[in-house]
Amino acid sequence: MPSRPPDITMDAVYTKPGYLFRRMQQIAVSIFVEECREFDLTPVQYAALVAIQTHPGIDATRLSAVIAFDRSTLGSVIERLESKGHIERRPSAEDKRVKLLYLTRTGGALLRAIMPAVDRAQARMLAPLKAADRKMLMALLAQLVDLNNEVSRVPLRAEDALEHLGKTG
Amino acid sequence: MPSRPPDITMDAVYTKPGYLFRRMQQIAVSIFVEECREFDLTPVQYAALVAIQTHPGIDATRLSAVIAFDRSTLGSVIERLESKGHIERRPSAEDKRVKLLYLTRTGGALLRAIMPAVDRAQARMLAPLKAADRKMLMALLAQLVDLNNEVSRVPLRAEDALEHLGKTG
């Protein structure tokens, strides 16, 4: 006798973690862009600016490890930040391959100015949940991202950022 | 007197929900593609196939509401699925604007065949967590996505999918 049909429903999508992660990312970006509209900065550009501010003179490859962002894509992000005048690319005196990244004065000012909007955006993403649930969700998510760190193409390597200190002027 | 310096650290990125959502999405796609490599199907293409299987004769605009996927991007996704022979686009007899979407025989076979790989992928995403934590995370995430539904450009409208019934052959 034939076995029962597969009987596929949309639950094959809606109840899956992959769908929820994609949807939540979609929503998070939408909220971020909305709150930060006046600054014309995307979430990734913000992360890059913070990392460059925190690690002046970092190079692109190490920056990609610090914000867990693909090296290929980072090129165009850096280009856009540079064309907006937020960062500067300077050749390294010691390694002719690398270009060191620095925040410009206007980049630093932008970063200070955008902070409240970023905080508003992050708060809005979790706003529909109760305080205890917000805390629980963030804890579980931080744990899951950390434990899955090695899976994606560009694992987070926060410690990489320190290597450039003492090597470059 | 000057106020204390902003003192920006990478915590301005790492501890924010937006960063965790982006990172988790990155990891989820990576796992999905890895597990489903032999089927050459992306997460979005999978969602589209399931929706077309579940709602034969749906049009592109309604499909975008059913999988919460931007109408502009969906065009290219449909094109790729069609060129792979998984779906068919047929003009509607009643509305010259719309093209109705149907799964082909090979599309249906692919969908049945890929299910175990999809399930493996979804399981792997949450594997690092304990069973109780997995359940808790999914519950909180489903709740948050639902409560934020109206925020993104394309809110999920699952009920839209039913409208085409009785209107199109």
Next chain:
DNA sequence: TCTTGATTGACAGTATACTGTCAATTCCGC
């Protein structure tokens, strides 16, 4: 019926995100 407004699919443009490749350069073992 006629005209206004909405819908549909298509397209242009921008911005992630990935795979893979390449030349220039640097590093490391010998």
Next chain:
DNA sequence: GCGGAATTGACAGTATACTGTCAATCAAGA
């Protein structure tokens, strides 16, 4: 110091994801 391996930035190619626009078409009201 030399020759192969690794690193770096750049690029080509594909696939989401968004904003906005457009013509064709349909729907609804005057």
